[in-house]
Amino acid sequence: DAGVIQSPRHEVTEMGQEVTLRCKPISGHNSLFWYRQTMMRGLELLIYFNNNVPIDDSGMPEDRFSAKMPNASFSTLKIQPSEPRDSAVYFCASKLAGGFNEQFFGPGTRLTVL
Amino acid sequence: SQQGEEDPQALSIQEGENATMNCSYKTSINNLQWYRQNSGRGLVHLILIRSNEREKHSGRLRVTLDTSKKSSSLLITASRAADTASYFCATDGGNFNKFYFGSGTKLNVKP
Numbered sequence A: 001d002a003g004v005i006q007s008p009r010h011e012v013t014e015m016g017q018e019v020t021l022r023c024k025p026i027s028g029h030n031s032l033f034w035y036r037q038t039m040m041r042g043l044e045l046l047i048y049f050n051n052n053v054p055i056d057d058s059g060m061p062e063d064r065f066s067a068k069m070p071n072a073s074f075s076t077l078k079i080q081p082s083e084p085r086d087s088a089v090y091f092c093a094s095k096l097a098g099g100f101n102e103q104f105f106g107p108g109t110r111l112t113v114l
Numbered sequence B: 001s002q003q004g005e006e007d008p009q010a011l012s013i014q015e016g017e018n019a020t021m022n023c024s025y026k027t028s029i030n031n032l033q034w035y036r037q038n039s040g041r042g043l044v045h046l047i048l049i050r051s052n053e054r055e056k057h058s059g060r061l062r063v064t065l066d067t068s069k070k071s072s073s074l075l076i077t078a079s080r081a082a083d084t085a086s087y088f089c090a091t092d093g094g095n096f097n098k099f100y101f102g103s104g105t106k107l108n109v110k111p
Helices: none
Strands: A005-007 A010-013 A019-024 A031-038 A042-050 A053-056 A065-071 A074-079 A088-095 A109-113 B005-007 B010-014 B019-024 B031-037 B043-050 B055-058 B061-066 B071-076 B085-091 B105-110
Touching: A005 A088, A010 A019, A019 A088, A019 A109, A031 A074, A042 A065, A042 A074, A053 A065, A074 A088, B005 B085, B010 B019, B019 B105, B031 B061, B031 B071, B043 B055, B043 B061, B043 B071, B071 B085
Parallel strands: A010 A109, B010 B105
Antiparallel strands: A005 A019, A019 A074, A031 A042, A031 A088, A042 A053, A065 A074, A088 A109, B005 B019, B019 B071, B031 B043, B031 B085, B055 B061, B061 B071, B085 B105
């Protein structure tokens, strides 16, 4: 298995632009997580899905952030409009739901908003 | 916050020495996990310890868990330069699916 796949790996955009980050979880995993990592705030859970359904989005910072999971093999995290303070590394992770299971992380998308 | 907090924030040792890092958390848990993050990479799972376990080993890794003190420690024995990375503990806060990560310990192993 190729592991969790994220695209793009790097994104540089200007303030006000829409940004869409993509994630393909490991086949067979039914939980998917979006995290944001910054020096100041560490690793923050933004939202997670079970069986394509959003379960907890309490970590989504503002209405500018939205996430979807239209099917078991694809998820997006959208920021519209983007702001400089959104600059961070965004990670997607997947796991088997429930039980004592580990999360598998993707390589991350480094977002820079100018 | 339910996050685990690692201590120390940074640790520098010589190759061959042992490295110990600690994690404290606030709520009850089902399990606690340790992850490693190499610079510029995603996190990689190292080891999981269940709330009813007190100690677990995996290769050069030894993890302990004290639920009464809400703390865990990760020991890396005979460290290598390749162990240089940041190490994070993650707790599930009683929810198998929602994990809280600490701020990490940055380990530097000098050759």
